[in-house]
Amino acid sequence: MNSTSTAVYGIRHHGPGSARSVRAALAGQRPDIVLIEGPPEADDLVALAADPDMRPPVALLGYVPGEPRQAAFWPFAVFSPEWQAITYALDAGIPVRFCDLPAHQAMADLLGAEGRDEITFGKLKLLDLGDLTWDKEMQLMCPTNRLGHVDVYIVSHHGWLQSSSPALVHAIHARVAIMDNGSKKGGAPSAWDIVKSSPGLQDLWQLHFANEGGAEHNTSDPFIANVEEADTGFYLKVTAHPDGSFDLDFGFRALDTRHLVFLSPSGERCDFGREPSHEACELRFRFHSSEPDVPQR
Secondary structure (H helix, E strand, O other): OOOOOEEEEEOOOOOHHHHHHHHHHHHHHOOOOEEEOOOHHHHHHHHHHHOOOOOOOEEEEEEEOOEEEEEEEEEEOOOOHHHHHHHHHHHHOOOEEEOOOOHHHHOOOOHHHHOOEEEEEOOEEEEEOOOOOHHHHHHHHOOOOOOOOOOEEEOHHHHOOOOOOHHHHHHHOOOEEEEOOOOOOOOOHHHHHHHHOOOOOOEEEEEEOOOOOOHHHOOOHHHEEEOOOOOOOOOEEEEEOOOOOEEEEEEOOOOOOOOOOEEOOOOOEOOOOOOOOOOOOEEEEEEOOOOOOOOOO
16 A cells, blocks of 8 residues: 555444455455544453454443443444454555544543544544544634634444434534445434534535435435445445545446446546446545645645
């Protein structure tokens, strides 16, 4: 993999299609390191996944000693994308780490005031607040915006209405929003409206078509990885560049190609006269840096 770029894969927890696609994507990419959503305190435990007696379903458990109600767990099944990424990395001899908010901080009472997951790469800033709810989001926005503006916003809580308050979403001025929803999980119409109306938003991407939203509360097909209800396993990938520009692409199915560019893995255009298969083609959009002094590519 090019050491100057970073690929981020949006997945569906415990989705067989996502698990299959993530492992295939990693095998094709051959990254230098694999980072997975999870508590970094568990980094020393990752090697246990290579033990033949460690067979999923398994889980990580974190808790506050003496306060058993202050606990969290991270489950893994054989069809979990995270488990497949871990075992791929171990089999390939590639370092693998967890990269989410530390568990001790996630379980602290002041999570909403101080706990957040900001990923920066060069001039690019990506924000993922997990399942943070409206009341905790308000603590990040009032009396002042502690987050500033971001380039990419991973829509909280899979797009459920408990998260993504207007106070936060409209203040961060994200250029692109990615909703990692399922067909029947997340993607609430009220949350979708808030994100879609965010000032400065260029595009809203979804992992799945949300059944609850119908045609009026889903983005258009070219920006949805999985249009059918079945878990077809098409992924969303963000590739970041140090100058602040980034690509958004995914393995895709056939659609109207009149205004879209399909690229094969080798960079060649696919034949518009036939239906492109997701094995051969991927849909790619380039977002240039928002910095005025950076030359446009």
